[in-house]
Structure formats: structure tokens, C-alpha cells
Amino acid sequence: MATLQTKSAARMMMAPAVIALLIWMIVPLSLTLYFSTLNYNLFNPAETPFIGLMNYKFFLSDPAFLTALRNTLALVAGVLVITVGGGILLALLLDQEFYGVTIVRLLVIAPFFVMPTVAALVWKNMMMNPVYGVIGQFLNWVGIGAIDWFSNAPLTAIIIIVAWQWLPFATLILLTALQSLSEEQKEAAEMDGAGALSIFWYITLPHMARAITVVILIQTIFLLSIFAEIYVTTSGGPGLQTTNIPYLVYSQALLQFDVGGASAGGVVAVVLANIVAFFLVRLIGKNLDA
Amino acid sequence: MGNITLDKVSKSFGATNVIQSVDLDIEDGEFVVFVGPSGCGKSTLLRLIAGLEDVTSGRIMIDGTDATGLAPAKRRLSMVFQSYALYPHMSVRQNIAFPLKMAGDDRAVIDRKVGDAARILNLTDYLDRKPRQLSGGQRQRVAIGRAIVREPEAFLFDEPLSNLDAALRVNMRLEISELHQQLKTTMIYVTHDQVEAMTMADKIVVLSAGRIEQVGSPLDLYKRPANRFVAGFIGSPKMNFVEGSEAGRYGAAVIGIRPEHLAISTTEGAWRGTVGVSEQLGSDTFLHVHVDGIDTITARTGGEVVLDHGDTVFLTPQPDKIHKFDAQGMAIR
Ligand SMILES: Nc1ncnc2c1ncn2[C@@H]1O[C@H](COP(=O)(O)OP(=O)(O)OP(=O)(O)O)[C@@H](O)[C@H]1O
Ligand SMILES: [Mg+2]
Numbered sequence: 090m091a092t093l094q095t096k097s098a099a100r101m102m103m104a105p106a107v108i109a110l111l112i113w114m115i116v117p118l119s120l121t122l123y124f125s126t127l128n129y130n131l132f133n134p135a136e137t138p139f140i141g142l143m144n145y146k147f148f149l150s151d152p153a154f155l156t157a158l159r160n161t162l163a164l165v166a167g168v169l170v171i172t173v174g175g176g177i178l179l180a181l182l183l184d185q186e187f188y189g190v191t192i193v194r195l196l197v198i199a200p201f202f203v204m205p206t207v208a209a210l211v212w213k214n215m216m217m218n219p220v221y222g223v224i225g226q227f228l229n230w231v232g233i234g235a236i237d238w239f240s241n242a243p244l245t246a247i248i249i250i251v252a253w254q255w256l257p258f259a260t261l262i263l264l265t266a267l268q269s270l271s272e273e274q275k276e277a278a279e280m281d282g283a284g285a286l287s288i289f290w291y292i293t294l295p296h297m298a299r300a301i302t303v304v305i306l307i308q309t310i311f312l313l314s315i316f317a318e319i320y321v322t323t324s325g326g327p328g329l330q331t332t333n334i335p336y337l338v339y340s341q342a343l344l345q346f347d348v349g350g351a352s353a354g355g356v357v358a359v360v361l362a363n364i365v366a367f368f369l370v371r372l373i374g375k376n377l378d379a
Numbered sequence: 380m381g382n383i384t385l386d387k388v389s390k391s392f393g394a395t396n397v398i399q400s401v402d403l404d405i406e407d408g409e410f411v412v413f414v415g416p417s418g419c420g421k422s423t424l425l426r427l428i429a430g431l432e433d434v435t436s437g438r439i440m441i442d443g444t445d446a447t448g449l450a451p452a453k454r455r456l457s458m459v460f461q462s463y464a465l466y467p468h469m470s471v472r473q474n475i476a477f478p479l480k481m482a483g484d485d486r487a488v489i490d491r492k493v494g495d496a497a498r499i500l501n502l503t504d505y506l507d508r509k510p511r512q513l514s515g516g517q518r519q520r521v522a523i524g525r526a527i528v529r530e531p532e533a534f535l536f537d538e539p540l541s542n543l544d545a546a547l548r549v550n551m552r553l554e555i556s557e558l559h560q561q562l563k564t565t566m567i568y569v570t571h572d573q574v575e576a577m578t579m580a581d582k583i584v585v586l587s588a589g590r591i592e593q594v595g596s597p598l599d600l601y602k603r604p605a606n607r608f609v610a611g612f613i614g615s616p617k618m619n620f621v622e623g624s625e626a627g628r629y630g631a632a633v634i635g636i637r638p639e640h641l642a643i644s645t646t647e648g649a650w651r652g653t654v655g656v657s658e659q660l661g662s663d664t665f666l667h668v669h670v671d672g673i674d675t676i677t678a679r680t681g682g683e684v685v686l687d688h689g690d691t692v693f694l695t696p697q698p699d700k701i702h703k704f705d706a707q708g709m710a711i712r
Contacts, residue, residue, distance in 0.1 A: 276431050277464035281478035281525070282452040291477070295468040 124352035131346035144353035153329055153337055154354075158361070160244060161333040165312040165365075167248035168255060169305060175252070176259030176304065177297070181289075183260070184267045194264075201257040205317040212250045213239065213322045243323050243331045250318050255311075259304045266300035267293070302376040309369060313362050334358045381407045381442065381532040381565035383428060388437035390420075390427055397423050399589045400437070405533075405567065405582075410559050413569045414576040414612070415586035421569045424586070425535050428567065430454050442532055452481075457526035458535040461542065463518045465510040465525075471497075472506040475524040482529070496524040499558070516547045523558070533565035540575065552579060573613055577601070585609050607708035610635045616665055618702070619676045631703035631711055638665060638679040640700035645686075648693025652676065654686050668692055 125144050129137040148154060183194050200208065217238040219225045225235030238246035270293060278288045316335045319325060325332035325340060332340070338358060342351030383405040390398040397420045405411050413421045426432045428439060430451035438447050446454050457478075465474050475496055479489045497503045500520040510518055519539060526534055536555070540548045556579050559566055570576055576583050577597045585592040585600065585608070593605040597613075604610035610618050618635045626634045642648065643666070652670035659682075666678045666686065678694055686692060703711040 271462070271464065273460050273462055273464040274466065276451075277458070277460060277525075278466075278477070279431070280429060280451045280456070280458050281529070282481040283477075287481060292466060295466075298468070 121352045121355050124348055125356050127349045129347075129349040129352075131348060137349075140349070144349045145357070148341075148350055148353045148357060153332065154357075156329045157332045157334050157337040160329075160331060161313060161335075161361075163244060164248060164251065164315060164333055165309055167245075168252045168312050169308060171248070171252035172255045172259040172308060173301060173304060175256050176263045177294075177301075179256070179260040180263035180267050181293075183264050197260055198257045200254055201261075203254070205254065206321050208254050209250055209318040209321045212246075212253070217246055239323055240327060243327060247315075247318055247322065247331050250322070251312065251315055254318075255308055259308070262300050262304050263297055266297045270296045298376045302373045305373060306366075306369060309365060310362070313358075313365065334361065383442075383533060383565065383567075384440040385428070386438040386440065388424075388427060388439060389435045390423055390432060391435050397589050398427065401589075401591055403584060403591065403594065405565060408563045408565055410556075410566045410568065410579060410581045411584060412576040412580035412582070413567065413584050413586055414571065414573055415592075416612070417571060419586045420589040421571070421586055422537055423589075425458075425537055425567060425569050429456055429458050429535050431458075455529075455532045456535055457529050457531040457533075458537070459519075459522045459526050459539045461538045463510075463522040463542075465518060465521055467510055470507050470509055471502060471513070471521050471524075474510065474521055475502075475528055478525060478529045492528045493524075496528050499527070499561070500524050515543050516551060519543065519551060520554075523555070527558075527562065531564065533567060536566065536568040538569055538571070540570075541572075548575075555579065573615060577613070583613075585612060587612075603710070603712075604635075604702065605710055607633060607635065607704045607710075610702055610704070610710075616677050616679070621673055621676075623673075625673060626703075629701060629703055632706040633704040633708070635702040635704065636676075636696040636700065638677040640697045641676070641678040642695040642697065643678055643680050644693045644695065645691070646693065648695040650676070650694045652692060652694065654688055654690045654692055656688070657684065657686065659684075666692070668694060670694065 126139055126141060127137045128140045128143070179197060183190065183197065203211075214222070216222050216224050219235040219237040222235075224238075228235050236242065274292055274296075275288055278292050283291065314335050315333060316339065319331050319333065319336050320339075323331040325336045334354070335358065338351050338354040341347050341354055383403075385401050385403040388398060388401045389396065401424065413424060415421055423432065427434055430446070430449060430453075434447060438445055440446065441449075441454055441456070466477065469477065472493055475493045476489050479492060484492075493506070494503075497506055500523060502517070502520055502524060505513060505517060505521075510521065513521065519542075522539070539555075540551050543551060552575060555566075555568075559579075568575075568579060580597055582594060583597055583600055584594050587608050592612075593600060593609045595603075600609055600613045604613060607620065611620070614637055616638050618637050619641075620633055620635050622633050626632060650670045650673060652668040652673075655667040655669050655675065657667065658665040662682055664680050664682065664684045666680060666684070668676050668678055670676050676694060705711055
């Protein structure tokens with residue numbers, strides 16, 4: 090794109106795509122913004138009077154909102170800690186040469202291909218069920234006693250399920266980062282007198298910093314909008330214990346038929362996601378600079 | 380102090396024997412160069428000494444004690460890698476300080492030693508840069524700095540100059556030799572460049588296919604090569620080898636004569652031939668002469684020659700500079 094001519098030509102070529110994308114984004118967003126200012130209830134769709142910011146006021150002052158916000162952040166943080174920590178450990182393991190490593194690598198990636206609803210149902214009915222679930226049976230056998238996950242620790246249960254689904258992603262990205270670490274660097278550190286732990290801390294971990302950042306950023310985007318796992322396991326309960334913002338928006342719109350309130354909630358969710366993204370990029374974004 | 384002894388050291392990767400029963404004595408303070416063609420096992424031998432590879436059999440003694448099973452860090456050796464292997468996320472200062480930090484030295488000692496090393500290597504202005512902000516030669520010096528702060532028993536260099544351009548290579552060659560004069564520490568230096576070997580070494584070890592062909596001072600190897608391989612490897616351009624009846628006249632299976640030991644004449648001499656390609660370097664000219672009944676012979680002469688492609692010349696070997704080899708390629712003295 091050196092000359093003026095190629096620049097304008099490039100603009101013309103890109104225009105259709107850009108315009109299509111713009112419409113694709115603008116139309117739903119402006120419709121949401123528009124609905125969020127209406128008293129629009131599906132019980133009475135004929136009358137949708139303009140009510141200004143009342144929907145926002147109701148949504149933000151709803152005690153359920155703060156709970157949902159807290160749950161959302163706890164879910165994101167919990168899953169991030171497990172997947173990044175576990176991903177680093179698994180990547181270190183899979184980077185070793187041992188018999189059958191290719192098959193193990195394949196198995197580790199497998200959860201990523203299981204649909205969220207299926208994964209959640211499998212965990213709910215086959216793993217975490219206190220009577221016949223595998224975990225309950227195991228805990229009974231050990232002598233701790235089965236836990237009724239979805240009544241006693243529902244959010245933890247959801248975090249475990251979602252972390253299980255995202256662990257392969259983290260592992261895969263971190264493994265490729267690990268494999269690009271030059272052997273000579275490790276050997277140089279070894280000759281410099283660094284033990285295995287020092288090599289991990291001073292050489293391996295800084296080398297993986299960029300990959301860890303990518304994992305955190307991408308996962309945060311997806312984890313802010315977790316819905317299916319909650320829907321098929323706890324339906325946001327018991328009480329509000331597993332209701333996050335997306336689930337709260339859903340329950341506004343389709344359980345309480347309040348389209349206006351749900352739209353306001355959707356806009357709030359977008360704003361919140363941007364706030365989180367802003368702080369994340371401030372916090373760890375410098376790792377992405379070359 | 381820094382004397383290293385290899386006792387029947389062998390190394391095999393699976394079924395291939397890469398190093399075959401090598402015996403070698405390296406005195407304290409010596410500058411030893413391992414030289415040999417690509418794939419002959421120079422790097423492997425160096426890595427065995429460093430402890431980065433385990434020996435298959437044999438013993439390695441460092442400073443009088445058996446170091447065969449010792450971890451690399453315990454051998455008190457420093458290594459400079461061909462790719463430098465600097466830590467990219469650390470500044471130059473942190474790179475050089477890393478071995479001291481691992482040894483648990485305190486801040487004041489580390490600062491002083493890093494400062495000293497930076498001064499010796501002209502790196503003081505670059506201490507806060509990252510490796511990627513340095514030129515190749517500067518990176519090389521950082522790698523050397525990281526090696527010298529530990530005050531090791533010996534330095535190991537694996538082709539440290541091969542990534543540099545020709546002019547810088549000559550410079551760094553001098554700097555490393557200068558460093559050796561200053562520190563008087565044992566250095567083992569791997570290269571496949573025989574000019575580096577000749578100019579830097581106190582002692583050259585010529586390797587071929589995992590065996591030591593000859594050990595000696597540069598001039599020793601130049602004047603008295605033990606066999607045909609060493610004769611051909613040391614010296615540039617290569618020694619000329621003549622087989623057959625011409626060699627038989629000297630009572631040998633093969634005779635060798637270096638290009639610089641041939642007298643050139645346009646009128647008379649022992650071997651008659653026609654001039655092929657001539658390479659003019661300014662100070663020297665290398666003539667490739669197609670000698671009748673023998674082969675192409677390279678001859679060195681001064682800067683100005685008036686010979687053209689196709690001219691007839693006569694070459695005469697200096698009788699006392701002829702190397703004689705038997706059918707097995709061993710020198711006949
Ligand atoms: N890890 C390994 N596994 C199997 N074979 C190896 C291994 N490392 C080296 N070799 C073999 O050992 C031989 C010697 O290798 P080495 O790296 O010591 O050669 P070198 O003399 O340093 O060559 P160069 O001048 O090209 O660096 C080569 O034939 C190589 O293929
Ligand atoms: Mg090598």
C-alpha cells in the first residue's frame with residue numbers, strides 16, 4: 090500500500106466487507122439500545138411506551154444484579170486459575186518424551202470437542218451425582234463421603250465443569266509455546282548452575298508469558314458469556330447461587346418476558362465486558378508487545 | 380587448576396559411535412582448538428566435557444578429580460554456544476548476572492563482577508538493553524561475559540564466530556585471543572575453520588569421524604602432519620597430493636606438496652603443465668595448473684603474475700618440503 094492509488098483501490102476493495110460487518114454489528118446493537126429504553130413486555134407486545142433509563146435503573150438496582158456480577162467474576166477467575174495452572178503443568182508433562190505421548194496428547198485435547206451442553210450433562214449425571222456419580226463413589230470409598238455438588242457447592246461445580254472444557258485449549262497453546270523454547274537456552278541455564286525449578290521460573294515461565302496472556306484474554310472473552318453449562322445443570326440456582334449476568338439477562342427476557350429489561354441487561358453486560366477487557370489489557374497487555 | 384584429561388572417552392547415540400575412545404590431556408591455561416570436518420564429533424566431544432551429554436564409556440578428569448558423572452554446573456566450566464543462547468527476556472546486565480545469582484552471591488558482589496566483565500568486553504553502555512537490541516558481535520560479547528563472571532576452570536566455545544561476518548570474525552578472534560592472554564584460563568574452542576585454529580591455538584586437536592588424528596601445535600601440524608588427512612586439512616589452500624609413479628620416485632605411495640612450496644617457471648622445471656584458473660587475491664595468486672600425467676596442482680605465487688589461461692608453466696617442488704605417505708596414508712619420516 091505504498092502509493093495513493095493503491096490505497097484508494099484497497100479501500101474500494103475492502104468496502105463491501107467493512108460495510109457488511111458494520112451493519113452486522115450496528116443493527117443488533119442499536120436495536121438492543123432501542124429496546125432497552127422501552128417498556129416492552131411480551132405479555133403486552135402491542136404497547137411499548139418509551140420509558141427512558143428506567144429499565145437500567147431497575148436492572149442495576151435489582152439485588153440479583155450484584156449477585157450475578159459477583160458470580161460472573163468468580164466463575165471467570167476460578168476457571169482461569171485452574172486452566173492456566175493446570176495447563177502449564179499438563180504442557181510441561183506433555184513436552185516430555187514418554188511411551189504413548191502422542192495418544193495422551195490426543196486424549197488431553199478431546200474435551201474441547203465435546204459440546205458444552207453434553208459436557209455439562211455428563212458431569213451432572215455421571216460424575217457429580219451424589220448417589221451414583223463417579224466422584225461421589227470415589228469419595229465414599231476414600232471415606233470422606235459423597236458431596237451433593239449442585240446443592241452444596243453449585244458454583245464450584247460449574248467452575249470445575251467449565252475448567253474441564255477449557256483446559257485443553259490452555260494446554261495446547263502453552264504446549265506449543267513450550268516447544269518453541271530452544272534447547273540451548275535450557276542447557277545454558279543448566280551450565281549457569283540453575284536447577285530444574287530455577288530453569289522453570291527464570292527461563293520457561295518468562296518464555297511462556299505471551300502465550301499465557303493470550304490464553305487469559307481469549308478465555309476471559311468466552312467465560313464472561315457462559316450460559317449452556319448453567320442452563321442444563323442448575324438453572325441459575327439454588328436461589329441465585331449460580332446466576333451470572335448472561336443467565337440473568339436470559340431469565341429477564343424469557344422467564345419474565347421483559348424484553349426491555351433484558352436489553353438493558355445486555356447493554357450492561359457489554360459495558361462490563363469492556364471494563365474487564367480494559368483492565369486486563371492494562372494489566373498483562375504489555376506481554377504482547379514484541 | 381584447569382587441567383582436563385580424557386581417558387578412553389567414547390560416546391554412541393544408539394548404534395552409531397560418534398566418539399571413539401579419545402585420549403587427551405589439556406594443560407592448565409592452554410588454548411586448545413578442536414578442528415575437523417562437519418559431523419566429525421567436535422560438538423559432541425565438547426558437550427561430553429561440559430556434561431551436557433553422558434559418556435558411553437571412559438573417564439573425564441577435571442582438575443585432578445573424576446568428573447565423569449558430575450552435573451554440568453558442578454564441573455566449574457563455562458560454555459559459549461554457537462547461537463549465543465542469551466536469555467531474551469533479560470537485560471544484558473541480568474544475563475551476565477544470572478550465573479552469579481544462581482550461585483547465591485549477594486547484590487554488591489554481583490554488581491561489581493558484572494561491572495568488571497562489562498568493562499573488559501566494552502559492554503558498559505549496553506547493560507540495560509535486551510539481547511534483541513544488540514548486534515551479532517555485541518551478543519557474542521554478552522555470551523562471553525556470562526561465561527567469564529563465573530571465573531570457571533575452563534571455557535568451552537562451540538563455533539562462537541560462525542554467525543558473524545568475515546570482518547567481525549577476525550576482530551572477535553583477536554578479542555578472544557586477547558581475553559585468553561588476560562585471564563590465562565584454559566580454553567577449549569571448537570571450529571571447522573582451520574584459519575581460526577592456526578591463529579588462536581596453543582594446541583590443535585584434529586578430529587575425523589570421532590577419532591583424534593593428531594594433536595600438536597599449529598606449526599607442528601603444518602610442518603609434520605602425521606597422516607594424509609591432517610596434511611590435507613591444515614593449510615590453505617589445501618596441500619596437493621600426487622600418487623602413482625611420480626610418488627614412487629620418492630619411495631612413497633602418495634606425496635604431498637603445499638602450494639607455497641612449488642617454484643614456478645616458464646622455461647624449465649620438474650612438472651610441465653598448462654595454467655587453468657588463476658585466483659588473484661592481491662597479495663597472493665593461486666594458480667590451478669593442469670600438470671601433464673598428474674592432475675590439477677595448486678601453486679601459490681606473489682601478487683603480480685603475467686600468466687594467462689592456457690599458458691605453459693613448469694612447477695618444481697622444494698625437495699625438503701615434500702611430505703611422503705604410505706599406502707595407509709600414514710606419514711613416512
Ligand atoms: N543427539 C544425537 N542423536 C544422534 N546422533 C547425533 C546426535 N548428536 C549428534 N549426532 C551425530 O553425531 C555426529 C557428530 O555430531 P557433532 O554435532 O558432534 O558434529 P560436529 O563435528 O560438531 O559438526 P559441525 O561442524 O557440523 O557442527 C554427527 O554424525 C551427528 O549426526
Ligand atoms: Mg558442531
